Amino acid sequence: MRVTMASARKRADRTNEDFTCAGPTTAVLIDGAGIPGTESVCRHGVAWYAHRLGGTLFGLLSLVRDSGLPALLAEAIERVTDDHRDTCDVADTISPSATVAVLRLSGGLLEYLVLGDSVLVLDRAAEPPLVVSDPREVIISRSYQPALDAAAEGSEEYRRVLRDLRANRNQPGGFWLAKDNPRAADEAITGNCPISELTGAALLSNGAGRIVDRFQLADWPGVMDILASSGPAEIIRRVRQAEARHAVAADDATITHCTDLDEYDRGDVSRARSATG
DSSP states (O other): OEEEEEEEOSSTTSOOOEEEEEOSSEEEEEEEEOOTTGGGTOSSOHHHHHHHHHHHHHHHHHHOTTSOHHHHHHHHHHHHHHHHTTTSOTTSTTSOEEEEEEEEEETTEEEEEEESSOEEEEEESSSOOEEEOOOHHHHHHTTTHHHHHHSOTTSHHHHHHHHHHHTTBTSTTSBOOBSSOGGGGGGSEEEEEEGGGEEEEEEEOHHHHHHHHTSOSOOHHHHHHHHHHHOHHHHHHHHHHHHHHTTOOOOOEEEEEEEOTHHHHTTOGGGOOOOOO
16 A cells, blocks of 8 residues: 655644554544643643544554454543543543544455544545545534634633533534543444455545535545645645635644555555655
8 A cells, every 4th residue: 555645733833633644554544623721631632632542543453453443443542541541631521532534454345434524535446436524523513603703712702612512522412533432433434345446545634624625626536636646735735725815724634645555455565655745
């Protein structure tokens, strides 16, 4: 499997709260989530949580081949929660959380998992791309958007609305993210596709997915074309231009693009290549 990556933090003075990594048969993308005040309940912060969860999950994916993706995500959530349970209020609604996108090549199949608003796109040879997303947070957030738009960002009212929104997190009828409850992994969207039907796959954090869902600069087939011709950095460049043009606050943006999937399918793992950009 050949992998190219690009990631850009939202601002020069902020730590990137996205995380991605990949190996010959796996790719993981984590998008950390938090609001002002998170540091009051977790001394580590959102970036720590995202990177710790991503690294733990990647290690499990690489070493434990006979477990399903939800079980491995649940194990990773539990381990990271245990890592800071004694020092942080992990159950507080504003403690760090994250969205997750994962793919794994196994037995001629590409297995996938998506939890939260990251996006996985499977580029199919004979059909339009299969876009795997979890719309629950977006749907629920719409009812809170007018109040958020009316409040000054960072104000007490803005924080109150965000707290109310996050009270729906990891609750029946709400939306699900990786946080402190391993059961959230069971709510992930999962599936598989024969590797022989695919020409590539892409994992995008929601900051990168803005090129389609917010700015409508391309559709998903167009995104896959740009990735194939110009790479992930070009997608992020176009998103940053659109954010500046529309005076929209930037978000961390990360893309992992995987091609040559059939190299694993042929058992030719020794020739797998990795290039990071």
